Amino acid sequence: MTEPRRALAGWGMLLDESLPRLLAMLALKLGMPPGEALERLSPRDLVLLAEALAADGASPPTGEPQEELSRLQAFLME
Amino acid sequence: MFDVSKMARKLRQRLTELPLVGSGAKVALRCGRIVRVRPLNLRQALALIGLAAGLVERLGWERLAAMQPLEAALMILAAGGEELADALALITGETRDFVLSELGPEDALKVLLAAWRQEFASLTPAEAASAFAGGNHD
Numbered sequence: 197m198t199e200p201r202r203a204l205a206g207w208g209m210l211l212d213e214s215l216p217r218l219l220a221m222l223a224l225k226l227g228m229p230p231g232e233a234l235e236r237l238s239p240r241d242l243v244l245l246a247e248a249l250a251a252d253g254a255s256p257p258t259g260e261p262q263e264e265l266s267r268l269q270a271f272l273m274e
Numbered sequence: 275m276f277d278v279s280k281m282a283r284k285l286r287q288r289l290t291e292l293p294l295v296g297s298g299a300k301v302a303l304r305c306g307r308i309v310r311v312r313p314l315n316l317r318q319a320l321a322l323i324g325l326a327a328g329l330v331e332r333l334g335w336e337r338l339a340a341m342q343p344l345e346a347a348l349m350i351l352a353a354g355g356e357e358l359a360d361a362l363a364l365i366t367g368e369t370r371d372f373v374l375s376e377l378g379p380e381d382a383l384k385v386l387l388a389a390w391r392q393e394f395a396s397l398t399p400a401e402a403a404s405a406f407a408g409g410n411h412d
Contacts, residue, residue: 200397204405207393210319234317239393242316 197243206239209246218246225249301388303381309366311388318364325364329357343399351379358382365389 197205209215219230222245228236237245298312314322330338333353338346350358362373362385377385394402 200395201405203393203395204397204402207319207323210316210323234320235315237316238313239316239319 197247199240202243203240206241206243209242210239218242221249299388299392301381301384303376303384304378305376307376309368309385311365311385311392312367313392314364322361322364325357325361329354332357347383351382362386 209218216230219233222228222233223230226245233242298310300308300310302308329350333349338349341349359370359373362368362377362382363370365385366373368376390399397405
């Protein structure tokens with residue numbers, strides 16, 4: 197994916213309803229809490245990390261990461 | 275078996291290689307001051323999307339979509355003052371008061387264009403809209 201399109205995809209991911217799930221996955225796999233991800237990552241970084249997760253064969257957690265999702269929702273509602 | 279710790283190490287390594295929240299381009303204003311167009315983090319990007327969505331809703335999507343790009347840009351500059359001031363403050367990291375007192379319409383356009391170029395490089399707005407409409411995959 198070219199850089200401009202990767203950046204565009206990142207902004208698209210922000211509009212995607214699966215964003216909380218992806219951030220929760222980052223939290224679970226990387227140990228980066230959603231609040232930290234929102235502060236430290238750019239839309240482009242989000243795509244790079246999603247690509248890295250996919251390249252490493254990670255699949256979304258089978259169980260719903262309710263705790264991380266709730267934490268993220270609370271953070272976004274602040 | 276999936277090795278979480280190995281992957282976490284690799285991703286942490288990847289994080290150190292990412293150009294996180296760099297310095298950003300500089301834009302000279304008419305008044306002589308220079309503002310920085312900062313790369314946005316996810317929280318700021320979400321806020322910017324929220325402002326854009328609010329503005330489009332307020333001005334009317336159908337109305338904007340029927341206009342020529344330049345006409346729509348002028349309409350946003352003329353009628354989108356509230357959201358635009360917040361967006362420019364977000365993009366430059368300056369205060370809202372600074373934006374309202376120091377930035378004219380020409381400056382606002384320069385900052386927005388610089389922010390677009392910084393984020394999307396050579397991608398034109400039309401290409402971006404087309405990529406979204408068709409799914410943003412290569």
